[in-house]
Amino acid sequence: MEKSLYEIFKVFFKIGTLLLGGGYVILPIMQSELIEKRGWIDNDELCEYMALSQSLPGLIAANLSIFVGYKLKRTMGAITAIFGMVLPAFLFIVVLAKILEELINLRFIQGIFWGVGIGVLVLIYLAIKEIWSKSIKGRFTFWVFFIVFLCSLCLKISPAILIILAILTGVIRQFILNRNKTEVKE
Amino acid sequence: MIYLQLFLEFFHIGLFSFGGGYATIPFLYHIAETRHWYTAKQLTDMIAVASITPGPVGVNVATFAGFTTSGVLGSVIATASVVLPSLIIVIIVSILLKQFEDNEYVKSIIYCLKPAGCGLLAAVGVNMFLNEFSLIGLGLFIILFVMSIKKKHDPLVYLGISAIIGLIIYLVNSNM
Numbered sequence: 290m291e292k293s294l295y296e297i298f299k300v301f302f303k304i305g306t307l308l309l310g311g312g313y314v315i316l317p318i319m320q321s322e323l324i325e326k327r328g329w330i331d332n333d334e335l336c337e338y339m340a341l342s343q344s345l346p347g348l349i350a351a352n353l354s355i356f357v358g359y360k361l362k363r364t365m366g367a368i369t370a371i372f373g374m375v376l377p378a379f380l381f382i383v384v385l386a387k388i389l390e391e392l393i394n395l396r397f398i399q400g401i402f403w404g405v406g407i408g409v410l411v412l413i414y415l416a417i418k419e420i421w422s423k424s425i426k427g428r429f430t431f432w433v434f435f436i437v438f439l440c441s442l443c444l445k446i447s448p449a450i451l452i453i454l455a456i457l458t459g460v461i462r463q464f465i466l467n468r469n470k471t472e473v474k475e
Numbered sequence: 476m477i478y479l480q481l482f483l484e485f486f487h488i489g490l491f492s493f494g495g496g497y498a499t500i501p502f503l504y505h506i507a508e509t510r511h512w513y514t515a516k517q518l519t520d521m522i523a524v525a526s527i528t529p530g531p532v533g534v535n536v537a538t539f540a541g542f543t544t545s546g547v548l549g550s551v552i553a554t555a556s557v558v559l560p561s562l563i564i565v566i567i568v569s570i571l572l573k574q575f576e577d578n579e580y581v582k583s584i585i586y587c588l589k590p591a592g593c594g595l596l597a598a599v600g601v602n603m604f605l606n607e608f609s610l611i612g613l614g615l616f617i618i619l620f621v622m623s624i625k626k627k628h629d630p631l632v633y634l635g636i637s638a639i640i641g642l643i644i645y646l647v648n649s650n651m
Binding site: 305306307308309312313314316317318321336337339340341342343344345346347348349350351352355356359360364367368371374375377378379381382383385386389390392393396397398399400401402403404405406407408409410411412413414415416417420421423424425430431433434435436437438441442447448449451452454455456458459460462463466467 | 489490491492493498499517520521523524527528529530531532533534535538539542543547550551554557558560561562564565566568569572579580582583584585586587588589590591592593594595596597598599600601602603604607612615616619620623627629630631633634635636637638639640641642644645646648649
């Protein structure tokens with residue numbers, strides 16, 4: 290399927306519009322729009338981009354959009370994707386900036402906020418389920434998952450530190466694998 | 476030079492906030508204290524607004540701060556500045572990855588990063604769940620969860636249903 294810049298813009302504008310309740314919802318929305326409906330990327334790639342987006346500075350939703358945009362059509366694709374993703378957020382705030390405070394104080398809107406918050410949780414749960422099968426392959430990766438999960442949830446260790454430790458783990462793992470290989474040869 | 480200040484402050488956030496989403500919030504409070512572009516109270520409201528408006532919190536607040544200080548041009552500059560570091564860094568990383576995709580160390584790092592990313596996401600999910608915990612919330616979660624077992628629906632279906640149920644619960648509560 291031909292992916293013109295206009296088409297990339299359209300999809301990311303839609304993703305940006307659906308991005309309610311914080312950046313993490315982008316994951317289930319991308320699974321639906323990019324993988325299931327269009328087949329532009331696969332779950333394995335999305336999982337890799339998500340892990341890298343969390344490891345790099347910047348907003349995760351922005352990083353993820355740029356990774357996918359670059360994959361689809363290099364630098365122009367990346368610029369188009371981030372532009373499309375940010376535009377709905379931008380327009381919404383500029384149009385509503387003057388009445389934002391009154392808007393928040395409307396009680397029925399808070400009822401909707403609350404409901405959407407629960408919907409977002411379900412979406413995040415579904416996204417984790419799908420990413421799980423692409424990232425946890427055997428005992429070693431399960432322990433990486435479990436330790437990061439506990440350190441982040443219970444010890445409140447910063448994601449940046451956990452990501453750096455994961456990178457070091459990857460390097461050490463390969464080092465040990467290589468050493469074992471040479472030992473076998475000898 | 477308000478435009479230059481907006482550029483520098485939001486470029487700084489884009490460059491130094493790791494872990495996304497809520498990692499930007501301390502920076503945003505710091506700006507409220509030092510620059511007076513918005514008050515801490517306005518920021519708290521903005522974070523609430525960001526959860527129903529499209530887009531990440533960081534983008535929403537950047538647009539808002541730019542707009543309140545210097546109109547539409549200010550909001551364009553602030554919004555572009557907050558994503559510019561991402562654009563530069565991610566493109567460089569994409570190029571490097573392509574070049575070294577067969578390197579075994581790069582492969583091993585990604586092999587470890589994937590479950591780590593999954594773990595971070597799971598922690599965010601559990602935290603959000605604990606923060607918003609209520610019996611009605613749990614009920615709604617279970618309904619949507621059961622819906623998803625038979626067939627995975629479009630994300631819009633879940634958001635739409637949960638928004639409508641939230642509205643209904645509010646209306647029922649306010650009439651009692």
